[in-house]
Amino acid sequence: EVQLVESGGGLVQPGGSLRLSCAASGFTFSDHNMDWVRQASGKGLEWVGRSRNKADGYITEYAASVEGRFTISRDDSKNSLYLQMNSLKTEDTAVYYCARDSYGSGDYWGQGTLVTVSS
């Protein structure tokens, strides 16, 4: 059974940093591109970025709203995806989901982890 479990969310002050993790199981993690998607409370879905697999050169891509502040990485040996978030802003407050990419979008999603940026 495919499972994605996010962790690492919490309360952080503006300008601070946080690192989210996504633990994957039930599939060959190294074969898949992986996405981060976020959702502010009561709002729609916003794609944050993608980590491509080894076959695609481990390329990472980001939304303009987070480029230069967020960094996506992965450790295929640990079946894990990460999101390092620096210089956090209040508008980064959201539930962050990781999703497995298949056929160009997320076919499996985690339960999400809440990040709150507030003083």
Next chain:
Amino acid sequence: DVVMTQSPLSLPVTLGQPASISCRSSQSLVYSDGNTYLHWFQQRPGQSPRRLIYQVSNRDSGVPDRFSGSGSGTDFTLKISRVEAEDVGIYYCMQGTHWPLTFGGGTRVEIK
């Protein structure tokens, strides 16, 4: 960025009746490989999003066949042939053809 426009914003439906959601993109979603990366997601209250349809018309595993997707180019539709109570939630279209990936604003399906 490609803008995804969904309509209606809210869709009250009688149980057992059909429902249809429109999604329009500001650019063609046909990729250079010939595929069209337009996908549909359902988000039930309090749950994570779930993909229903990938690449316009392909149902994901376990998705009831009352859900169907169609369209081409810039104009796409998600149809529910007979709405059931468990279909209540917000539906999003998403394009994966152009970077950055973008979602529609969502359509809330509710029971009358």
